[in-house]
Amino acid sequence: MTKHNLLKNLLKTTIIFLTVVFLIPKIALAAEHYYLYPPVLHMVNGETSAPIIITDGNGNPVAGSINFISYNSSVMRVNNNSTDKVTITALQSETREGMGYSLSASVVVGGENYPLRQQLVVRILGNPLSFYTSAVGYQMVWKTHTAVYYPNSSINGQNNIQNYVVRDNLPNVLEWAYQIQSDITQAQTWDGEKQIYVVDFGEVLAPGEVAAGEGAPYPNDDNRRGSHVCGLSGMNPVRFGWNIRYNGWKNCFACEYGSHWSVYFHELGHNFMAHGVSVTMPSLKLVRQLSSYSEGLATYIGMQTSKKIMDNPATYPMDASPRNLLVNTYNNDKTNFKNDFNNWVAGGASISTTTTDSGSFNPNVVDGLLLTKEGERADFPDRFFKLLQPQYADQTNNLISSFGSTKERWHMLFAALTSAARGTDLYNEFRDTYHFPMDQYSTDYNNLYNNFKNILFAPPPMPIVTAI
Ligand SMILES: [Zn+2]
Numbered sequence: 159m160t161k162h163n164l165l166k167n168l169l170k171t172t173i174i175f176l177t178v179v180f181l182i183p184k185i186a187l188a189a190e191h192y193y194l195y196p197p198v199l200h201m202v203n204g205e206t207s208a209p210i211i212i213t214d215g216n217g218n219p220v221a222g223s224i225n226f227i228s229y230n231s232s233v234m235r236v237n238n239n240s241t242d243k244v245t246i247t248a249l250q251s252e253t254r255e256g257m258g259y260s261l262s263a264s265v266v267v268g269g270e271n272y273p274l275r276q277q278l279v280v281r282i283l284g285n286p287l288s289f290y291t292s293a294v295g296y297q298m299v300w301k302t303h304t305a306v307y308y309p310n311s312s313i314n315g316q317n318n319i320q321n322y323v324v325r326d327n328l329p330n331v332l333e334w335a336y337q338i339q340s341d342i343t344q345a346q347t348w349d350g351e352k353q354i355y356v357v358d359f360g361e362v363l364a365p366g367e368v369a370a371g372e373g374a375p376y377p378n379d380d381n382r383r384g385s386h387v388c389g390l391s392g393m394n395p396v397r398f399g400w401n402i403r404y405n406g407w408k409n410c411f412a413c414e415y416g417s418h419w420s421v422y423f424h425e426l427g428h429n430f431m432a433h434g435v436s437v438t439m440p441s442l443k444l445v446r447q448l449s450s451y452s453e454g455l456a457t458y459i460g461m462q463t464s465k466k467i468m469d470n471p472a473t474y475p476m477d478a479s480p481r482n483l484l485v486n487t488y489n490n491d492k493t494n495f496k497n498d499f500n501n502w503v504a505g506g507a508s509i510s511t512t513t514t515d516s517g518s519f520n521p522n523v524v525d526g527l528l529l530t531k532e533g534e535r536a537d538f539p540d541r542f543f544k545l546l547q548p549q550y551a552d553q554t555n556n557l558i559s560s561f562g563s564t565k566e567r568w569h570m571l572f573a574a575l576t577s578a579a580r581g582t583d584l585y586n587e588f589r590d591t592y593h594f595p596m597d598q599y600s601t602d603y604n605n606l607y608n609n610f611k612n613i614l615f616a617p618p619p620m621p622i623v624t625a626i
Contacts, residue, residue: 191215191351192265192272194224196296197307197395198258198279198356201248202286209243210278212265215352217300222267226278229261234280248282257387258282258358275348276394284361287313287402297323300352301333303340307356307395313402319357319411326417326480331467334474335423338463339430342540344547347394347434353426354395357411360386361403389421391428391456398422419484420491423460431455437548440571443558447568454524457491461525462539464488492529499526507593509569524572527592531580542579545610553613557605566595570603578610 195213212220224244226236233250252258258281264273287294297310297320306329310320322328336353340346347353366375387399388410398411398421410421429435432442432452445452467474468485476484502508502523509519532538545554561567573594577584585603589596596603 190267190270190272192220192222192267192274193217193276193305193352193354194263194265194274194278195219195298197276197298197354198281198358198397199246200281200283200287200359201246202283203248203251205286206237206247207245209245212267215300217298217305220267222265225264225266227262227264229280230259233259233282246280248280250282251284252282256282257360257390260393275351276354279356279358279395279397281359283359285403287359299329301329303336303346304329304333304353304355306332307354309357313359313400319400322412322417325477327476328417331417331419331474331476331480332422332426334467335426335463338466339423339426339459342459342462342543343430343435344549345430345435345437345439347429349436351394353429353434355422356395356397357400358387358390358397359402360399362386362401363403389425391425392433394429394434396422396425396429398425416480416483419464419480420457420460420487423463424456427456427459427463428452430459431546435548437551438555439546439548439551440554440558441546443555443561444568444571447563447565450519450521450524451568451572453521454528457495457521457525458528458539459543461488461491461529462543491525495522495526496529496533497526498522499530502526503591507591509593509595527576531576535580538579541581541614542575545575545578545613550613554606554609557602557609561602564599567599567602569594570596570599571606574603574606574610577607578614581614583607 191214193213193215195211195217196208199207199210201207210224212222212224214220224238229236233248235247235249237245237247258279260277260279262274262277264271266272294309294313295311296307298305298307306323308319308323308328310323313319332355336347363375368375386401387397389399390397398418400409400411410418412418431439432445435442441455445455464484465488467476468481468488471481498520499522502518505518507519528539528542535541544550558567558571561571573584573588573596577588585596585600585607588594
């Protein structure tokens with residue numbers, strides 16, 4: 159090998175090394191993440207669960223002990239004997255509107271203590287699942303960043319969940335969704351612990367049906383009749399409801415036509431926009447102020463997820479039926495949200511600054527506003543979400559640390575984000591057309607807008623290459 163070739167090879171090695179170094183923050187998972195299996199228990203009062211085991215990130219059992227940190231001992235008992243076999247006994251049925259319990263835990267493996275971000279979900283239902291089906295088997299599919307836990311037998315004779323999961327390639331799509339949202343936010347949820355998705359059974363009562371332990375049927379409120387979950391996030395696992403009683407299609411896991419993509423991507427979006435990411439991002443602070451923003455942003459990042467899948471069929475191949483559902487849902491949502499936004503503007507764009515609500519400025523209006531800006535500038539969403547990335551959190555947090563609960567100032571943050579992402583100062587538009595309370599805190603707006611402009615104009619970080 160000549161000196162020249164050696165140099166060339168060295169240079170190649172250096173470049174490969176640099177590439178690896180820069181990929182690590184996004185693709186590598188921390189070495190030690192452990193999980194509890196199963197991630198959700200469905201029991202009836204008096205029943206004792208099968209043993210709960212510790213697994214690695216591929217579902218392989220790992221020896222160790224489990225310590226549940228918090229649970230209500232009047233509704234369940236943790237049986238933790240010396241043989242490392244941990245079981246749970248249900249002591250009390252959930253109330254009519256119950257949504258189960260989430261148990262935090264840590265595990266000791268190889269003498270070391272590992273706090274888990276995953277929580278064990280315990281449902282204590284009115285009827286055993288065997289009431290609906292003779293045997294309920296489960297399957298857990300592990301992917302790089304995610305895992306899906308679902309029943310692989312039919313429930314209540316209505317339909318077969320597994321058919322949807324297999325037909326719609328659910329574990330793959332949910333993994334793509336994670337990767338897309340991780341890409342958009344440059345973040346990982348739960349410190350790199352895999353994001354688990356589970357099917358969560360619930361019981362919706364029929365009209366006039368009396369819930370267990372109650373003397374009369376519940377009044378006419380269909381949504382609250384029975385204990386069931388639609389989609390629940392802000393935790394690991396994300397839970398998707400499947401109703402096993404009365405109306406089999408009162409589900410968020412799937413509808414008659416297939417998988418509920420928009421629900422999945424929305425719930426995952428909550429975790430990327432808020433509690434799933436350890437860095438205290440400005441988005442978390444914003445969404446804590448107003449549900450219009452927390453729901454609106456979860457939907458908006460969910461819609462970006464759908465759009466990236468729709469626009470890149472070679473990277474994200476799907477069969478016609480689930481793809482059509484994805485496309486139709488996206489298009490319907492887009493039309494509806496933009497209509498809601500236009501109607502809100504036409505109706506006088508009322509925005510309240512009370513601490514409890516924002517008037518008619520609801521999540522759909524927030525999404526309609528963002529989608530309208532996206533229609534004016536195609537890279538708007540990428541720019542918008544870039545401003546919320548953890549790498550820029552500190553510099554923005556410095557500017558909003560004193561905002562407290564003053565709603566005007568949080569609206570200011572949204573206006574500045576939207577302006578910077580749009581690439582033009584929309585101060586007057588927010589004040590005059592959307593009736594945002596701009597003038598009183600205009601200094602906050604200007605500081606934030608300039609900060610966001612700087613973030614977007616900053617060149618991407620370059621690797622430092624020293625001459626060889
Ligand atoms: Zn939500």
